[in-house]
Amino acid sequence: MNAPDCLFCRIVAGEVPSTRVHDDDLIIAIRDIAPRAPTHILLIPRQHIPSAVDLVEADGPLLGRIFAVAADLARSEGIVDAGYRVVSNVGRWGGQSVDHLHIHLMGGRSFEWPPG
Amino acid sequence: MNAPDCLFCRIVAGEVPSTRVHDDDLIIAIRDIAPRAPTHILLIPRQHIPSAVDLVEADGPLLGRIFAVAADLARSEGIVDAGYRVVSNVGRWGGQSVDHLHIHLMGGRSFEWPPG
Numbered sequence: 070m071n072a073p074d075c076l077f078c079r080i081v082a083g084e085v086p087s088t089r090v091h092d093d094d095l096i097i098a099i100r101d102i103a104p105r106a107p108t109h110i111l112l113i114p115r116q117h118i119p120s121a122v123d124l125v126e127a128d129g130p131l132l133g134r135i136f137a138v139a140a141d142l143a144r145s146e147g148i149v150d151a152g153y154r155v156v157s158n159v160g161r162w163g164g165q166s167v168d169h170l171h172i173h174l175m176g177g178r179s180f181e182w183p184p185g
Numbered sequence: 186m187n188a189p190d191c192l193f194c195r196i197v198a199g200e201v202p203s204t205r206v207h208d209d210d211l212i213i214a215i216r217d218i219a220p221r222a223p224t225h226i227l228l229i230p231r232q233h234i235p236s237a238v239d240l241v242e243a244d245g246p247l248l249g250r251i252f253a254v255a256a257d258l259a260r261s262e263g264i265v266d267a268g269y270r271v272v273s274n275v276g277r278w279g280g281q282s283v284d285h286l287h288i289h290l291m292g293g294r295s296f297e298w299p300p301g
Contacts, residue, residue, distance in 0.1 A: 121256065124249075124252040124256055125253050126246075126250055127249065128252065130249075131245075132251075133241070133246075133249075134245070136237060136240040136244065137240060137242040140241075143275070149238050151278040152275050153275050154274055154275070154279045154300065156300045157270070157271045158268070158271075159259070159268050159269050159270070160266070160268020161267065162268035162295040162296060163269050163270045163292070164297075165268060173300070175299070175300070176278065178278065179278040180280050181301040182221065182280045182301060183222065183301065184300035185296035185301060
């Protein structure tokens with residue numbers, strides 16, 4: 070389940086410090102250490118799933134939790150009325166920097182199109 | 186369930202043409218009409234959900250389907266090895282152009298950071 074050399078597994082386990090804004094049985098949410106927007110939160114499953122390409126239909130409950138918590142955090146951050154962006158990167162061209170699935174919740178500014 | 190003035194509800198119903206690359210009981214996937222990457226596909230629930238902020242935990246099965254089909258499409262498009270990006274926009278600052286939830290699957294080129 071957990072990968073000993075994975076930064077996010079170590080953050081989930083509390084071995085590496087983070088600014089946690091949510092914590093439950095399936096996921097944690099932390100502030101990005103290199104924020105690119107006034108609100109920049111990462112939603113991270115406790116389970117080591119390498120990236121979005123590894124998700125299967127049976128991960129529905131996990132994804133339901135991720136998106137419900139993302140919406141709750143967007144409300145508590147006050148970014149809903151103006152709008153925000155949700156992003157997940159896969160692999161090198163996607164810009165994935167940690168090989169443990171995470172969803173970026175970014176808001177508090179206007180975003181250009183295309184998304185990178 | 187359906188919103189008569191919603192472009193994506195009309196596309197789901199087949200009243201507006203689209204290039205459909207997937208179709209099942211929960212979602213469709215179409216090619217973006219203004220692609221910003223060699224692969225640019227929209228995954229769209231049949232149900233009219235305005236945006237990602239309206240998702241609740243009970244939408245888990247829908248989200249499981251969306252992400253499983255996105256991974257399958259990424260594989261069939263040949264964009265997995267290089268990597269890709271998955272994006273959902275909420276509201277004006279997020280850049281949401283149609284008020285019916287949709288997930289952008291974008292690949293075939295390298296993406297910058299931040300994502301817009």
